Amino acid sequence: MILRARAELDRELAAIRERMLVLGERVATTIDDSLRALRNMDKKLAEAVIAGDAELNEMRFEIDEACQSVIATQQPAAGDLRAVVAAMHIVVELERMGDHAAGIAKTVQLMGGDRFERLPETLERMAARTQDMLGQVVEVYAKADYERAYNVALLDDKIDDSYQSLTHELLQDMLEDEKSTTRGLYLLFVGHNLERIGDRVTNIAERVIFMASGKMRELNPEPGDARVS
Amino acid sequence: MDERLVDSSDRVVSLTETPDMVAHDQPGSRTETNGAPQERTLETRDLRVYYGDFLAIRDVDLDFLSRKITAIIGPSGCGKTTLLRSLNRMNELVPIARTEGHVMFQGQDIYAEHVDPVEVRRRIGMVFQKPNPFPKSIYENIAWGARIHGYKGELDALVEESLKRAALWEEVKDKLDQSGYSLSGGQQQRLCIARAIAVRPEVILMDEPCSALDPVATFRIEELMRELASIYTIVIVTHNMQQAARVSDFTAMMMLGEDKAGEMIEYDETNTIFTRPADPRTEDYVTGRFG
Numbered sequence: 001m002i003l004r005a006r007a008e009l010d011r012e013l014a015a016i017r018e019r020m021l022v023l024g025e026r027v028a029t030t031i032d033d034s035l036r037a038l039r040n041m042d043k044k045l046a047e048a049v050i051a052g053d054a055e056l057n058e059m060r061f062e063i064d065e066a067c068q069s070v071i072a073t074q075q076p077a078a079g080d081l082r083a084v085v086a087a088m089h090i091v092v093e094l095e096r097m098g099d100h101a102a103g104i105a106k107t108v109q110l111m112g113g114d115r116f117e118r119l120p121e122t123l124e125r126m127a128a129r130t131q132d133m134l135g136q137v138v139e140v141y142a143k144a145d146y147e148r149a150y151n152v153a154l155l156d157d158k159i160d161d162s163y164q165s166l167t168h169e170l171l172q173d174m175l176e177d178e179k180s181t182t183r184g185l186y187l188l189f190v191g192h193n194l195e196r197i198g199d200r201v202t203n204i205a206e207r208v209i210f211m212a213s214g215k216m217r218e219l220n221p222e223p224g225d226a227r228v229s
Numbered sequence: 230m231d232e233r234l235v236d237s238s239d240r241v242v243s244l245t246e247t248p249d250m251v252a253h254d255q256p257g258s259r260t261e262t263n264g265a266p267q268e269r270t271l272e273t274r275d276l277r278v279y280y281g282d283f284l285a286i287r288d289v290d291l292d293f294l295s296r297k298i299t300a301i302i303g304p305s306g307c308g309k310t311t312l313l314r315s316l317n318r319m320n321e322l323v324p325i326a327r328t329e330g331h332v333m334f335q336g337q338d339i340y341a342e343h344v345d346p347v348e349v350r351r352r353i354g355m356v357f358q359k360p361n362p363f364p365k366s367i368y369e370n371i372a373w374g375a376r377i378h379g380y381k382g383e384l385d386a387l388v389e390e391s392l393k394r395a396a397l398w399e400e401v402k403d404k405l406d407q408s409g410y411s412l413s414g415g416q417q418q419r420l421c422i423a424r425a426i427a428v429r430p431e432v433i434l435m436d437e438p439c440s441a442l443d444p445v446a447t448f449r450i451e452e453l454m455r456e457l458a459s460i461y462t463i464v465i466v467t468h469n470m471q472q473a474a475r476v477s478d479f480t481a482m483m484m485l486g487e488d489k490a491g492e493m494i495e496y497d498e499t500n501t502i503f504t505r506p507a508d509p510r511t512e513d514y515v516t517g518r519f520g
Contacts, residue, residue: 006517077503077515214505
């Protein structure tokens, strides 16, 4: 029998990574569900999204506990430590994305009226980009591909552009047609949630870069942020 | 008190007066860490140590910054202890050992002609893996070394001061006449540290000082090292990577080269070594996958 050094640490790190990927997938599904609920004004599905948020929170705490446990019992260092620290940050971002999906679902519950003939094209485009970006960042996390993580983060600019266009279009509609005001405001709220998801994907990309290269780089700078590089 | 590195002759190479127990700043070399200049107490340049024909460590260039703790880590047999022992000419006690290159202490080569190795070892003290108190009373363990080095001051005060600095005074002040052997392992090691301090060194070398101690005694020694680092420059060799991470400011990573000679492969701030080392061999070692 050959004993491999740090086999237990490797097992625990692999288990954390595995759980992170499952959570990432669940969050992506939840966001997809929230958007389907919106398109179809499916209040039942919206309710399921809201109820499912508790499960995402539970998964987050389980991963958090596993990270604390591996630090306390295995004393990871260097790349192992960065992987654990990155997981602890990323898990929060994923869980919050679940909250944004629940936010969209709550909007559906508040909105009256029939199903949409079709959502504004800008909103659909924004949703597609956000979902694509999330899928990509989960993949770069799985592969610890920090070079591609930079590119994923860049996609957030397009989401921000879409959000600006959406805001402009909806305000225009509201000005032109008073009856569209209520729905317009709700859709703006949906757009806001998608925009925040894009920001969180960028935060995850930063953490992947940190995890894989040891470098911290602000990819989603706020105005006046000193860490902008 | 005479602080010459040479002893009785008049061929004085260096004179540094240290009028009290506190080691003073010396006009030594400076190096930069994160852009800030820092004074170096010890430097090795092209340091090589042979045991007979066997090259044990090769071309080590390393700076030890003043009043900082530097840890030397690396797998067994990579030359950590050899490097440590070359810093105060302790290797000379091994008959077949031969040293080449330079070890500069406050700008002076400790291997230069006329330098007295006994004086070098007083100024650069050593604490060993296994506590090794003298078979004498606690008091004499401290007083003896100072006495033979010609200490002319008040011995009682020196004993008390040294034991206080080693955080042992409160535990032994009422039994100074008892044997050093009557103390626990951790206390014995602190006694050895007190003994090293008593001869007024500027550098303390520690070779696995906690490997024979239980965790609580280990943490006490580590805490003591932190206290002492405000006065002394400390170099520690340890196999315990968590200990190196906990106590040191800087870490030097050593490895065996292909020809089995030990080499220094990376040196950086300890935080950097344990979070984002540059050399993949360091990464493998500090994550426990090699060595």
